[in-house]
Structures are given as structure tokens and as C-alpha cells.
Amino acid sequence: MSAPDPIIRIADLPDRVGQTVTLSGWVTHLRSSGKIAFIVMRDGTGVLQCVVAKKEVPETAWEAFATLTLETSLQVTGVVRADARQAGGVELGLSDLAVIGPSALDYPIQPKEHGIDFLLDHRHFWLRTPRQVAIMRIRNEIEQAIHDFFYERGFLRVDTPILTAAIGERAGLFSTEYFDEGNAYLAQTGQLYGEAAAAAFGKIYTFGPTFRAEKSKTRRHLTEFWMIEPEVAFNDTHANMRLQEDFVAFLVRRAVERRRAELLELGRDVAKLEAAQTPFPRVDYGDAVKTLQAKGSAIQWGDDLGAEDEALLVEDYATPIFVCNYPKEAKAFYMKENPDDPRTVLCDDMLAPEGYGEIIGGSQREDDHDKLLARIREEGLPEDAYSWYLDLRKYGTFVHAGFGLGLERTVAWICGSPHIRECIPFPRMMHRLRP
Amino acid sequence: MSAPDPIIRIADLPDRVGQTVTLSGWVTHLRSSGKIAFIVMRDGTGVLQCVVAKKEVPETAWEAFATLTLETSLQVTGVVRADARQAGGVELGLSDLAVIGPSALDYPIQPKEHGIDFLLDHRHFWLRTPRQVAIMRIRNEIEQAIHDFFYERGFLRVDTPILTAAIGERAGLFSTEYFDEGNAYLAQTGQLYGEAAAAAFGKIYTFGPTFRAEKSKTRRHLTEFWMIEPEVAFNDTHANMRLQEDFVAFLVRRAVERRRAELLELGRDVAKLEAAQTPFPRVDYGDAVKTLQAKGSAIQWGDDLGAEDEALLVEDYATPIFVCNYPKEAKAFYMKENPDDPRTVLCDDMLAPEGYGEIIGGSQREDDHDKLLARIREEGLPEDAYSWYLDLRKYGTFVHAGFGLGLERTVAWICGSPHIRECIPFPRMMHRLRP
Numbered sequence: 001m002s003a004p005d006p007i008i009r010i011a012d013l014p015d016r017v018g019q020t021v022t023l024s025g026w027v028t029h030l031r032s033s034g035k036i037a038f039i040v041m042r043d044g045t046g047v048l049q050c051v052v053a054k055k056e057v058p059e060t061a062w063e064a065f066a067t068l069t070l071e072t073s074l075q076v077t078g079v080v081r082a083d084a085r086q087a088g089g090v091e092l093g094l095s096d097l098a099v100i101g102p103s104a105l106d107y108p109i110q111p112k113e114h115g116i117d118f119l120l121d122h123r124h125f126w127l128r129t130p131r132q133v134a135i136m137r138i139r140n141e142i143e144q145a146i147h148d149f150f151y152e153r154g155f156l157r158v159d160t161p162i163l164t165a166a167i168g169e170r171a172g173l174f175s176t177e178y179f180d181e182g183n184a185y186l187a188q189t190g191q192l193y194g195e196a197a198a199a200a201f202g203k204i205y206t207f208g209p210t211f212r213a214e215k216s217k218t219r220r221h222l223t224e225f226w227m228i229e230p231e232v233a234f235n236d237t238h239a240n241m242r243l244q245e246d247f248v249a250f251l252v253r254r255a256v257e258r259r260r261a262e263l264l265e266l267g268r269d270v271a272k273l274e275a276a277q278t279p280f281p282r283v284d285y286g287d288a289v290k291t292l293q294a295k296g297s298a299i300q301w302g303d304d305l306g307a308e309d310e311a312l313l314v315e316d317y318a319t320p321i322f323v324c325n326y327p328k329e330a331k332a333f334y335m336k337e338n339p340d341d342p343r344t345v346l347c348d349d350m351l352a353p354e355g356y357g358e359i360i361g362g363s364q365r366e367d368d369h370d371k372l373l374a375r376i377r378e379e380g381l382p383e384d385a386y387s388w389y390l391d392l393r394k395y396g397t398f399v400h401a402g403f404g405l406g407l408e409r410t411v412a413w414i415c416g417s418p419h420i421r422e423c424i425p426f427p428r429m430m431h432r433l434r435p
Numbered sequence: 436m437s438a439p440d441p442i443i444r445i446a447d448l449p450d451r452v453g454q455t456v457t458l459s460g461w462v463t464h465l466r467s468s469g470k471i472a473f474i475v476m477r478d479g480t481g482v483l484q485c486v487v488a489k490k491e492v493p494e495t496a497w498e499a500f501a502t503l504t505l506e507t508s509l510q511v512t513g514v515v516r517a518d519a520r521q522a523g524g525v526e527l528g529l530s531d532l533a534v535i536g537p538s539a540l541d542y543p544i545q546p547k548e549h550g551i552d553f554l555l556d557h558r559h560f561w562l563r564t565p566r567q568v569a570i571m572r573i574r575n576e577i578e579q580a581i582h583d584f585f586y587e588r589g590f591l592r593v594d595t596p597i598l599t600a601a602i603g604e605r606a607g608l609f610s611t612e613y614f615d616e617g618n619a620y621l622a623q624t625g626q627l628y629g630e631a632a633a634a635a636f637g638k639i640y641t642f643g644p645t646f647r648a649e650k651s652k653t654r655r656h657l658t659e660f661w662m663i664e665p666e667v668a669f670n671d672t673h674a675n676m677r678l679q680e681d682f683v684a685f686l687v688r689r690a691v692e693r694r695r696a697e698l699l700e701l702g703r704d705v706a707k708l709e710a711a712q713t714p715f716p717r718v719d720y721g722d723a724v725k726t727l728q729a730k731g732s733a734i735q736w737g738d739d740l741g742a743e744d745e746a747l748l749v750e751d752y753a754t755p756i757f758v759c760n761y762p763k764e765a766k767a768f769y770m771k772e773n774p775d776d777p778r779t780v781l782c783d784d785m786l787a788p789e790g791y792g793e794i795i796g797g798s799q800r801e802d803d804h805d806k807l808l809a810r811i812r813e814e815g816l817p818e819d820a821y822s823w824y825l826d827l828r829k830y831g832t833f834v835h836a837g838f839g840l841g842l843e844r845t846v847a848w849i850c851g852s853p854h855i856r857e858c859i860p861f862p863r864m865m866h867r868l869r870p
Contacts, residue, residue: 024834045589045637073832147582159860196870398535433598433619
């Protein structure tokens with residue numbers, strides 16, 4: 001074994017009170033009063049106040065202090081002192097200080113209000129601010145929690161392809177030339193591959209980017225977003241919903257338990273998250289339509305729920321809810337016909353509370369070869385492209401169900417963020433391809 | 436809390452000896468001798484022998500047995516019996532049996548040799564075979580180990596964008612129309628974004644698909660492959676290599692500890708993996724060239740190492756090795772000039788033993804604004820596209836280093852697989868876009 005990471009980070013300092021340490025970071029705040037000066041620095045793991053007393057540092061260090069600007073990178077040496085008033089409970093009494101890299105005076109992100117387009121143009125710097133750091137730490141926690149949840153339950157992660165062959169004229173597909181094979185299309189979902197994998201491995205999930213070339217400019221749409229798509233052999237729609245609620249409740253608990261400081265940084269009302277206890281209510285689509293009509297919505301039986309309908313519906317609940325068994329024409333061709341009402345399919349959308357809307361779409365899959373083929377023909381999809389998918393129903397078909405969770409929408413809800421563009425490191429939207 | 440997954444899987448049976456259980460799966464082998472018959476079934480979590488005694492099952496079950504074919508899906512009920520001769524140490528004495536979905540007699544994957552193109556055309560079924568299941572379980576273990584390694588060490592996972600704006604004419608880019616923004620390109624790396632994120636969060640890693648539109652047909656190339664790219668603020672090239680060897684040794688140990696059965700299924704010599712102890716040897720590029728010339732290679736100082744050179748070089752070692760500090764012209768523009776020999780850069784390739792070749796490329800990054808700008812101009816890259824990347828050197832530049840690990844190449848080495856096309860669920864190659 002080689003030595004552990006020898007670099008000391010701000011997050012390590014609470015364990016080093018009384019020690020002299022050297023560490024590096026960037027300036028976020030400066031103030032001085034005569035012979036004593038304060039540097040607040042960050043290194044990505046935390047924030048640290050450094051105290052510079054003129055008589056305790058070399059002259060070069062005192063002179064270096066005078067040159068510091070916002071986001072100058074520097075190396076400091078000093079004694080770690082307990083101070084309950086400081087973030088992390090420590091501060092550093094400097095014995096030396098050196099500039100690593102100066103920062104030009106026109107650093108774009110200043111301590112004032114900036115417009116959202118300006119911030120997105122400078123996303124590489126915007127990510128350094130406390131709110132964005134908190135959101136990204138929560139995103140990281142949720143991602144690890146997703147992997148832990150499935151790993152501990154014996155699911156196999158399956159990385160489905162991004163580049164896929166033609167599957168018929170569908171809206172919102174990005175395409176690219178693929179050697180002599182014609183066009184390839186960027187996957188909107190890994191589900192079809194996930195179904196094949198469920199037959200091979202029993203319980204699987206995907207975790208990857210998906211793409212929608214849609215001209216949507218809402219606060220809930222990205223052209224590139226991350227999706228998690230579990231698929232389970234022999235699960236029916238009921239087992240599917242039980243898995244979904246256990247999964248989402250697990251993610252929320254994990255964020256609350258391990259990222260409480262970041263949630264508080266965001267001003268999130270943690271009690272509202274703690275209310276997300278299972279089981280989540282099941283609302284039949286038909287009942288949802290009646291409730292919405294009573295609340296003044298123009299929705300008619302057969303329509304999909306719009307964002308406004310979703311917000312109206314969830315206002316009566318403190319937990320996420322399921323809306324179940326939508327009309328066939330509102331949903332995708334692969335969903336299993338509901339034997340109790342063949343106008344509908346065995347599916348569910350999970351809607352988050354507080355108006356956050358759909359975070360999951362799930363369904364039992366059509367496992368009858370002939371019914372699936374009929375649906376493919378009804379939709380005018382090319383049978384040839386789906387032959388391998390139909391194969392799964394021709395050789396040992398099986399009851400199975402799965403769902404897709406949108407990562408950024410889930411992070412936005414847990415963070416209480418009004419816009420998913422701050423819930424992914426470098427968002428991609430209709431007019432946003434940089435940086 | 437709702438109920439746990441109520442479905443019993445083959446992997447659960449060792450804890451249920453003596454119990455009567457019902458479970459589902461697919462037929463892999465059948466044999467019978469008069470009044471007793473055997474069904475070997477799989478459900479993705481394991482393989483189970485079911486014993487059918489004619490006098491102990493209903494007549495419908497005995498008749499159902501006669502209809503079974505390869506990959507028929509079925510539901511069985513029976514008593515779990517300990518039997519040390521069986522996989523998992525148990526077998527099932529059936530009391531009932533029902534077909535869920537018949538399987539047509541022309542099931543493509545038969546118990547005989549198939550050509551690789553045929554197998555790839557039927558990847559959705561090929562994945563069900565024992566060797567492929569073992570590889571995918573090992574891949575899953577390595578993926579989880581990667582997340583655990585970084586999570587436990589305080590790294591933040593950062594999902595960098597796949598769709599990126601033009602960064603100059605480079606070979607091997609897939610492109611797609613992006614609304615009114617011109618073309619977008621599929622990322623070959625997340626590194627540049629990773630560097631921005633390292634300045635925000637200190638220690639980060641990426642984990643996602645990357646793309647190369649290269650007309651390579653070797654056993655080591657895919658057009659779509661998964662890459663893990665850590666980036667660490669204030670790490671120099673030496674700390675970077677220590678992180679790499681600790682990381683790779685951790686992945687190998689984890690596979691050996693938790694997936695020994697699968698490695699044995701593949702016929703892997705586990706002792707060769709156990710030899711991968713840190714520290715890994717560091718070989719200077721110049722010394723590597725001399726060694727290769729002495730072994731008969733035509734390589735000249737200045738050339739990159741080809742696959743054959745890599746294989747020649749590693750034959751003297753039982754562990755992975757580093758080849759360090761390549762000539763500038765053989766490597767990318769962002770690598771930091773070596774102060775001890777400015778003809779070279781502070782970089783390393785990690786080569787796996789047994790001829791597996793490069794699994795990691797890493798470097799300290801050029802942190803000098805003017806030197807980086809000069810390199811961008813030398814390469815004829817568009818300065819404007821790199822302005823945000825140059826910004827990182829203009830406002831508080833910092834020593835930093837990182838690397839990229841190719842997931843499929845690492846899985847191939849650990850599995851002892853001769854071809855990475857079986858180390859990803861649905862491989863994409865020059866002539867392979869389906870299924």
C-alpha cells in the first residue's frame with residue numbers, strides 16, 4: 001500500500017486542533033483592521049477563516065495579503081484552533097502565506113445579484129458558490145444512495161447504449177451519422193435494453209444520461225438529463241410501485257441523514273422531506289380526473305396530466321403520490337393492457353409534493369407477443385427494428401415491470417430548487433450548449 | 436415501510452432449506468428417465484436443479500414438463516433440499532410446475548459453438564449464458580467499487596455533459612444538430628469540465644459514457660465506452676500516480692474478494708490478479724523506448740507506444756506499471772510541461788499486465804495560462820471555445836492532476852477476457868449498432 005492522500009483539506013481540520021498544517025485553497029472574503037487581517041478561504045471540502053497577525057508572519061506574507069483578490073489561490077500554514085463560532089468549529093492562526101495564482105480583478109462572480117443567463121455563462125465559476133456546492137453535494141449523496149440501494153438488494157447495474165439504431169420516426173431524437181450504418185440516435189431511454197437484461201439477470205437498473213431534442217423551455221426540462229431505470233423480472237405493477245416508494249423514501253432519508261447541513265444551507269424545510277413516509281397514496285387516473293375537474297381543470301378523461309394538473313393534484317398530500325392506470329392513448333406502446341379495464345394500462349406516475357410534479361414514470365410491460373405487435377403496428381413503428389424486443393416475448397415471455405426516475409427532478413425536489421438547471425453541473429437546454 | 440420484495444429468487448434459497456417455496460425462471464437444461472425428471476432453471480440470480488417425480492406432482496405438471504424447451508419461462512413450487520453437489524448447495528423437490536411462456540424451438544443460442552457475429556446479433560440472449568452473466572456481475576462489482584472508493588474518500592461525483600460545443604477540428608467526433616446553436620459533439624472526455632469542478636469541489640470524479648467515431652476494428656476499441664475521470668486540486672503528478680495505483684489495487688481486491696466464484700467460472704487465474712500489489716513500478720518513457728528497442732521494436736524517441744510495444748514492455752512485470760513523462764508531441768495539449776525536461780510532459784499511462792495494455796492515461800495539467808494558450812495556438816484550436824477553460828488559469832490557477840480509467844479495458848483485464856466487446860452489455864463498434 002502506498003501512502004494515503006498527503007494533502008490536508010479543510011474538511012480534515014476538526015481532527016487536527018493544535019497541529020500546524022499547510023493547505024491550499026481560494027479566497028472568498030477578505031477584511032483587515034490595521035495589524036490583524038482575516039482571509040476566508042474555500043477548498044471545495046469546506047470554508048476556513050484564517051487569522052493573519054502582522055507580528056506573527058514574515059513580512060513577505062503580510063505583503064502577500066495585500067495582493068489578495070477574490071478567488072486568488074493561496075497556500076497557508078498555521079495552527080488549527082478550536083473556535084465554535086466558525087464553520088467546522090475551527091480557524092487557522094497563520095504563520096505563513098503565499099500566493100499560488102493571482103486572480104484578475106474582473107472575476108465574474110461578485111458578491112451581488114447576477115442574472116441567470118450570466119450565471120449560466122459562467123457556470124464553471126458559479127459552481128464555486130455556497131448554494132451550488134450544497135446542491136452538488138446533495139446530488140452526489142443521492143447518486144451514491146441510488147447505487148447502494150440497488151447493490152444491497154442484489155440488482156445488477158446495466159449500462160445500456162446511448163447510440164441506438166433507428167426505432168421509427170419519433171419526436172425529439174438527436175441523430176448522428178454512424179459510419180456506413182446510416183444514422184444513430186441518442187437514447188431517450190434504456191428501458192428496452194433493460195427488459196432484455198432483466199431476463200438475463202433478474203433485477204437490474206440503468207444509470208446514465210438520456211436525451212430529448214425538445215423545444216421545451218420550462219423550468220422542468222433539460223435536453224440532456226440523467227435517468228435511473230430499474231427493471232425486475234416477475235414484478236407486477238403492484239410490486240413495481242412498492243419498489244418505487246421504498247426507493248424514493250430511501251433516497252430522501254439518506255439526504256436528510258447525511259446532508260442536513262447542505263439542506264439547511266439551501267433553506268430547505270427538512271420537516272417536509274421527513275413527511276415522505278411509505279406507503280404513498282395510490283390515486284386511480286379516473287379519480288384524479290374527477291378531482292381535477294372539481295378543482296376547475298379542463299382535463300378530460302383520456303388526456304395526460306399537464307404540469308398544472310399535477311400541481312393541483314398533489315396540493316392535498318404531504319408525501320409523493322402515485323397516479324395509476326392511465327388511458328392507453330396517453331402512454332407508451334409497451335405498457336401492459338389493464339385486464340380490468342382494457343381502455344387503460346398498468347402504469348403509474350409518481351408525483352412529488354409541493355408542486356414538484358412527476359419524478360417517476362413506471363409500468364408493467366406488455367408480455368403478450370401478439371398484443372405488443374399489434375400496438376407496434378398501431379403506432380406505425382418499424383417491426384424490424386423491434387424484432388429483438390419482440391423476441392423477449394417469443395422465447396419464454398415473463399411478467400415484468402420497471403420505471404424511470406429523473407435524477408435532476410428528484411434532486412430539485414429534495415433541494416427545494418425552483419429550476420433543474422442548477423441541479424446538474426453543466427445544464428443543456430434549447431439555447432444552452434456552453435460552457 | 437412497505438413489505439420487502441415478496442418474490443423469492445434462486446439466490447435466496449440457501450437460507451430456506453426445508454421450506455416450500457414458489458419461484459419463477461427459465462429452462463436451461465432438461466433430462467428425464469422414466470418417472471423422474473430434472474429441470475435446470477436460471478432466474479438471473481442463480482441456477483437451480485428441480486427434481487420432478489411423477490408420483491409427487493399433479494398430472495398437469497407432469498404433462499407441462501413434456502412441453503418444456505430451452506428458455507421456456509416457468510413457475511415452480513417445491514421444497515428446498517440441501518444438496519452439496521448442486522450449485523448453491525440446494526435443489527428443489529417439485530410439488531407443482533406451470534409454464535408461464537413457451538419458447539419456440541428455434542431459440543437462437545443452442546448448446547453448441549456459435550460465431551461471434553451471430554452471438555452479437557443475439558446479444559439480448561447471449562447475455563443469459565453463464566460466461567456473460569459472470570462478466571456482467573464482475574463489471575457490476577467493479578462499478579460499485581469505483582463509487583465506494585471515491586465516496587469513502589470524500590470525492591464528489593460530477594456528471595459532465597455529453598453534448599458539447601465545438602472545440603475545434605478533431606478526429607473521431609460524432610456530431611448532431613443542436614437547435615439553432617449549430618452542431619453539438621459527443622464528448623470524448625469529461626476532463627475539461629472535471630478540472631473546473633475540481634476547483635469548485637476539491638476532489639471529483641466523472642463516471643459516464645464517452646464516444647470515439649474511429650474506424651478501429653481492434654479487440655480493444657469500442658465507439659461508445661465508459662470512462663471514470665478523477666481530478667484533484669493540488670495533486671501533482673506523483674500524488675496522481677499514488678491515487679491511480681491505490682484505486683486500481685482496490686478494484687482488483689474487491690473483485691477477487693467478492694466475485695471469486697465468477698472469476699473461477701471464467702477460468703481466471705486469480706493468483707495473477709492477487710499479484711497486483713502497490714506500489715506499481717514507474718518506468719520513464721526514455722527508458723521504456725530503450726528497453727523496447729533492445730527487444731526489437733522499431734519505436735523511436737518521440738513516438739507513442741503502440742499496442743505491441745505495450746505488450747512487450749509489460750511482459751517483464753506481474754503488476755501494472757506506469758510509463759511516465761512522454762514527449763510533448765505524443766500527448767494532449769493540456770498536459771503540464773516537465774520542468775526537468777521541457778521536451779516532455781508530466782504524464783503517465785498505466786499498463787495492465789498479461790498484455791492487456793493501457794487502462795489509464797493521466798497527467799498533471801498545465802496550470803500556466805500563457806503556456807496553455809501557446810499550446811492551444813500551436814494545435815490550431817479555436818481560442819474562443821477554450822476561453823472558459825483558460826479562465827481557470829486566469830483567476831486563481833492551481834496545481835492539479837487527474838486521469839481517465841477505461842472501464843471495459845479494466846473489466847477485460849480483471850476477467851481475463853480477450854475482447855472488450857463482451858465486457859459491456861450492448862457493445863457499439865464500427866459495424867455494430869444493434870441490437
